[in-house]
Amino acid sequence: MVDSVLSKLLAADSDLEAQEARLLAQLEALQAKRGSLKSVMEIFGPDQPTAEDNNAEVAPNLTSVVAVDQPKEKLEKGASKRRAKAPKGKVAQPRSKTSKGLKSGRRGWQKYMRDEYLQTPLPKVVAGILKSKPKKTFEIQEVVNTIVEEDIPASERKGARNRISNILAEGARKKEWSRPKDGCYRFSK
Numbered sequence: 001m002v003d004s005v006l007s008k009l010l011a012a013d014s015d016l017e018a019q020e021a022r023l024l025a026q027l028e029a030l031q032a033k034r035g036s037l038k039s040v041m042e043i044f045g046p047d048q049p050t051a052e053d054n055n056a057e058v059a060p061n062l063t064s065v066v067a068v069d070q071p072k073e074k075l076e077k078g079a080s081k082r083r084a085k086a087p088k089g090k091v092a093q094p095r096s097k098t099s100k101g102l103k104s105g106r107r108g109w110q111k112y113m114r115d116e117y118l119q120t121p122l123p124k125v126v127a128g129i130l131k132s133k134p135k136k137t138f139e140i141q142e143v144v145n146t147i148v149e150e151d152i153p154a155s156e157r158k159g160a161r162n163r164i165s166n167i168l169a170e171g172a173r174k175k176e177w178s179r180p181k182d183g184c185y186r187f188s189k
Helices: 001-044 051-055 062-066 072-084 103-105 108-112 124-132 140-148 156-173
Strands: 178-181 184-186
Touching: 108 156, 124 140, 124 156, 140 156, 140 184, 156 178, 156 184
Parallel strands: none
Antiparallel strands: 178 184
């Protein structure tokens, strides 16, 4: 009886160990892919926000989740392997925080977005504005003024207007809202 329980426990332990090895291999592969992606992102500009910036408080550290029940020597051995296989190249410098917080990583007209819209994708913001007054016909400039701050420079306002205009036109093409006349949009159809 004791031997059969012990053999089952040993089998379960070996299964978990094999699963752990697979997960660690997957984690290392993902980290390598992510390192490659980051190096490509640096080409387009080091000031671009990353998933780490946006999810730093939400996403747990995977190595700590995997390593909870590991003996100390296994943890140290696995950690040194991961460090040794880390992609070489530029080390990302932490961005300094400005008084505007999340706006610091934004470029162009996006740094003039109102705080209440920063965490929401722009197409959802535009749809929300139209839904808030479904019978009202909005001009593009009204939607722009709702999304961006008043002190936006004219050159940046033009970029915001172009982006928002494209979203409004796309929504009308997809029949999410209607375009009663050029430059005007209404949520109710």
